[in-house]
């Protein structure tokens with residue numbers, strides 16, 4: 001029996017942080033034995049924010065190294081970048097023709113941009129439709145993501161249903177898998193960890209960087225327990241262990257921060273070292289990406305052929 005499929009992706013828009021890791025990257029690593037895993041690098045999505053070609057290239061290579069360093073095995077997992085499989089943008093157009101503007105105007109990312117009076121580009125507006133194509137081309141069963149992507153997976157399901165209703169059963173409806181404890185990983189200021197809030201702990205930080213970040217956490221505390229420090233610490237140790245520790249050291253902020261630094265270093269150091277090893281052979285990492293792209297392209301082109309057949313544009317024998 002063939003394995004179930006798990007698919008997820010990340011934008012090559014800067015350094016990944018521990019929020020990306022716990023919500024999505026770690027899930028892919030844990031699933032690679034049981035599932036057929038697809039790990040995407042969504043470079044066309046990242047074009048929203050990355051407009052410099054040199055930075056884009058570096059960012060793509062960096063995500064490949066990140067994926068390898070966290071333990072994704074290229075023998076088991078298909079790593080690829082969206083731009084290697086033109087079927088994504090092709091299917092996006094077809095989905096555009098069955099998706100209404102009022103429907104997309106309900107998307108959180110669009111509403112947030114609108115609330116901030118931003119000049120919204122069509123790519124930002126259409127972002128969830130390209131993501132639906134990323135997903136639906138591969139018939140995945142599950143999509144491991146953080147809570148902020150829940151709505152996007154729902155949009156993919158809605159689009160799949162609409163297409164199936166119009167043109168006949170073509171796409172499987174995937175389920176978002178959101179791990180409860182890490183659905184929204186908090187940043188150093190207690191808000192959601194996000195590059196745009198400047199509150200991240202980069203996944204491959206050097207020791208000095210970890211120290212600087214942790215020492216700068218604002219110690220907003222309740223009964224001597226600094227909640228932002230605790231929330232991050234809780235990613236690494238269970239509450240049953242952590243609460244008595246924090247209670248016994250209530251008010252000793254410096255000591256608690258030093259403990260967090262130690263635990264973060266224990267967790268990050270091996271990943272950081274592995275990443276340095278992989279970074280010694282960039283051509284090898286790129287060959288892995290290229291091979292993954294070829295494999296994904298084969299699957300996506302078969303699906304696209306089915307789609308073309310269904311919509312009636314396949315007129316040749």
Ligand code: TYM
Nearest residue numbers: 008009010011019020023024042134145146183184185193
């Ligand atoms: P991106 O690049 O913003 O983030 C990658 C993954 O990290 C999760 N994440 C978080 N989870 C918990 N707490 C946080 N603070 C936090 N910050 C980020 C995100 O939920 C995500 O799972 N649209 C996607 C990329 C994408 C995709 C796809 C994902 C494009 N096509 C197809 C799955 C399937 C995005 O921008 O993720």
